[in-house]
Amino acid sequence: MRRSLSTEELAKGVLNGEIGAVARSITAIENDLPFGNDILARIFPHSGNAHLIGITGPPGAGKSTLVNELIRVYRAGGNKVAVLAIDPSSPLTGGATLGDRIRMLEWHNDPGVFVRSMASRRFGGGLAQHTLTVAHVFDAAGFDPVIIETVGTGQDEVGIASLAHSTVLVQAPGMGDSVQTLKAGALEIGDIIVVSKGDRTDCQALARDLRRLQTLHDREDVAIDRWIPPIVITSTIDETGFAKLAGAIGTHREWLRRSGTWEERVRTMLATEIASRVQRDLQRRIQSQGISQDAVIEAVLNRQISPLAAADRLLESLSNR
Amino acid sequence: MRRSLSTEELAKGVLNGEIGAVARSITAIENDLPFGNDILARIFPHSGNAHLIGITGPPGAGKSTLVNELIRVYRAGGNKVAVLAIDPSSPLTGGATLGDRIRMLEWHNDPGVFVRSMASRRFGGGLAQHTLTVAHVFDAAGFDPVIIETVGTGQDEVGIASLAHSTVLVQAPGMGDSVQTLKAGALEIGDIIVVSKGDRTDCQALARDLRRLQTLHDREDVAIDRWIPPIVITSTIDETGFAKLAGAIGTHREWLRRSGTWEERVRTMLATEIASRVQRDLQRRIQSQGISQDAVIEAVLNRQISPLAAADRLLESLSNR
Numbered sequence: 001m002r003r004s005l006s007t008e009e010l011a012k013g014v015l016n017g018e019i020g021a022v023a024r025s026i027t028a029i030e031n032d033l034p035f036g037n038d039i040l041a042r043i044f045p046h047s048g049n050a051h052l053i054g055i056t057g058p059p060g061a062g063k064s065t066l067v068n069e070l071i072r073v074y075r076a077g078g079n080k081v082a083v084l085a086i087d088p089s090s091p092l093t094g095g096a097t098l099g100d101r102i103r104m105l106e107w108h109n110d111p112g113v114f115v116r117s118m119a120s121r122r123f124g125g126g127l128a129q130h131t132l133t134v135a136h137v138f139d140a141a142g143f144d145p146v147i148i149e150t151v152g153t154g155q156d157e158v159g160i161a162s163l164a165h166s167t168v169l170v171q172a173p174g175m176g177d178s179v180q181t182l183k184a185g186a187l188e189i190g191d192i193i194v195v196s197k198g199d200r201t202d203c204q205a206l207a208r209d210l211r212r213l214q215t216l217h218d219r220e221d222v223a224i225d226r227w228i229p230p231i232v233i234t235s236t237i238d239e240t241g242f243a244k245l246a247g248a249i250g251t252h253r254e255w256l257r258r259s260g261t262w263e264e265r266v267r268t269m270l271a272t273e274i275a276s277r278v279q280r281d282l283q284r285r286i287q288s289q290g291i292s293q294d295a296v297i298e299a300v301l302n303r304q305i306s307p308l309a310a311a312d313r314l315l316e317s318l319s320n321r
Numbered sequence: 322m323r324r325s326l327s328t329e330e331l332a333k334g335v336l337n338g339e340i341g342a343v344a345r346s347i348t349a350i351e352n353d354l355p356f357g358n359d360i361l362a363r364i365f366p367h368s369g370n371a372h373l374i375g376i377t378g379p380p381g382a383g384k385s386t387l388v389n390e391l392i393r394v395y396r397a398g399g400n401k402v403a404v405l406a407i408d409p410s411s412p413l414t415g416g417a418t419l420g421d422r423i424r425m426l427e428w429h430n431d432p433g434v435f436v437r438s439m440a441s442r443r444f445g446g447g448l449a450q451h452t453l454t455v456a457h458v459f460d461a462a463g464f465d466p467v468i469i470e471t472v473g474t475g476q477d478e479v480g481i482a483s484l485a486h487s488t489v490l491v492q493a494p495g496m497g498d499s500v501q502t503l504k505a506g507a508l509e510i511g512d513i514i515v516v517s518k519g520d521r522t523d524c525q526a527l528a529r530d531l532r533r534l535q536t537l538h539d540r541e542d543v544a545i546d547r548w549i550p551p552i553v554i555t556s557t558i559d560e561t562g563f564a565k566l567a568g569a570i571g572t573h574r575e576w577l578r579r580s581g582t583w584e585e586r587v588r589t590m591l592a593t594e595i596a597s598r599v600q601r602d603l604q605r606r607i608q609s610q611g612i613s614q615d616a617v618i619e620a621v622l623n624r625q626i627s628p629l630a631a632a633d634r635l636l637e638s639l640s641n642r
Contacts, residue, residue: 044627274617277629304366308362311602314599315603
């Protein structure tokens with residue numbers, strides 16, 4: 001009976017914000033079902049409104065708690081909130097993590113909150129592959145903001161910056177000596193820096209170190225309307241920090257709009273999404289020809305074939321469909 | 322008459338270290354002449370010996386002087402030295418820069434020094450496109466080290482780290498307030514950090530700031546045989562710094578070999594070269610179908626077509642050869 005819904009009806013359901021239609025559309029996109037493309041083609045013209053917020057940071061920094069509290073703030077403001085939790089640790093199961101289950105439990109009866117877990121599939125496009133495409137569905141269904149949560153694993157931490165309008169970098173005290181655990185280049189991707197676990201005595205020291213690191217990296221940028229990433233301290237004991245964080249995110253959105261950076265980021269995001277899709281498809285074509293990229297690189301490493309010959313071999317396989 | 326040389330003869334000439342054969346082979350590769358591929362196929366099995374040293378840093382940091390002094394040190398040690406100067410500022414002319422002309426003048430009569438300027442072509446592969454391929458020719462011709470010099474423009478600065486075994490990051494005092502001009506992420510790519518213009522009084526302050534920045538970024542890495550990028554101060558007035566720099570580069574080479582990092586880097590370098598070539602070729606195919614990638618992205622930005630439809634359109638064009 002559910003199966004008999006046409007893609008037109010499903011797309012309409014998404015645009016009407018029907019949870020069932022949203023869920024089915026996402027499943028179709030995640031599993032590369034052909035009607036996923038059709039639905040996206042129908043709903044995409046109606047997307048482009050939601051604020052995509054990336055949340056990243058090392059495991060144990062308190063991202064799940066933070067997202068949960070952000071949901072609370074946004075719900076209090078009357079927003080419909082979607083959360084895309086990308087879990088690199090379970091590439092095979094693709095199932096919900098414990099944190100998601102807790103959130104799902106808390107927001108279970110609230111149709112204004114949609115939490116979805118996605119396993120980051122590592123072939124080709126990586127993080128980007130389905131994330132933005134799924135976000136378009138939430139966007140078209142009237143969810144705003146769409147929160148994309150990912151565990152920082154170096155690569156992903158930087159990658160998320162091309163998947164969101166605003167990126168929140170979460171750091172917690174006591175995870176090693178001060179900022180020593182901060183991955184190289186990670187600080188730069190944060191539009192907003194959060195020091196979580198604000199009830200700990202060492203959080204002020206961490207905030208100070210982060211500020212110092214920020215200043216050291218400071219460019220000689222004299223732009224009048226420049227964005228300086230604020231550092232926000234949050235604590236589950238004193239919940240004012242989360243409202244402050246939501247405020248900082250809102251201010252960043254306004255700045256993005258005012259400075260023209262919004263359009264710039266959207267361009268980057270969509271270009272990343274397209275490139276990721278093209279790359280994945282090309283890799284599939286190469287694999288479908290029985291050619292292993294690793295084996296080709298191995299042959300070059302052993303100086304059996306030249307790099308140009310290797311490239312030609314890979315390209316050749318794309319033409320033999 | 323020169324034209325009549327077969328690719329076999331040219332390849333032999335390269336392997337014998339004949340300058341004319343090296344120059345002609347590089348020109349063939351740079352201009353994508355078919356016999357460039359043939360020559361590479363013949364010489365590539367004999368490459369893999371040279372130490373590829375990347376030199377990067379902001380304009381005016383003194384890279385040209387530094388390279389010139391390094392040539393002097395290596396020549397004194399009996400090495401044949403090749404320099405690939407990549408000039409992003411003249412993408413159209415492709416001609417030699419002033420610095421290169423001066424070097425060419427100085428080493429003009431020395432067959433053990435080969436300086437080649439390359440304009441970094443920005444379509445597709447960017448920096449990587451021909452750089453490594455040309456380096457293989459120098460390598461096979463017995464030049465060691467091969468120095469790849471590039472002006473740091475953010476992207477390129479990071480890019481060079483996947484084109485060289487060892488990367489030297491050059492910083493000069495007085496180019497703004499202390500380390501403020503250092504691009505985010507740039508410090509991390511330097512295996513060796515050089516503070517040039519060591520005769521200036523403020524160079525010690527810069528070295529101290531760089532060391533502090535380095536320490537702040539320090540990981541909790543407990544690897545026993547870990548590489549800590551040394552900071553070397555060089556000055557044209559007191560030339561001991563350049564010998565010290567060459568020593569540090571040599572120590573890094575030994576460390577790469579000992580730690581197994583050498584193989585790891587070679588793998589990255591070759592994979593980058595292959596990917597760059599594949600990407601460029603794919604882009605050419607797409608363009609040859611009269612499809613503009615920018616136009617496709619524009620259509621997505623205007624929400625006229627979905628990102629998946631855009632990807633399909635680009636992929637479609639690859640099959641219609």
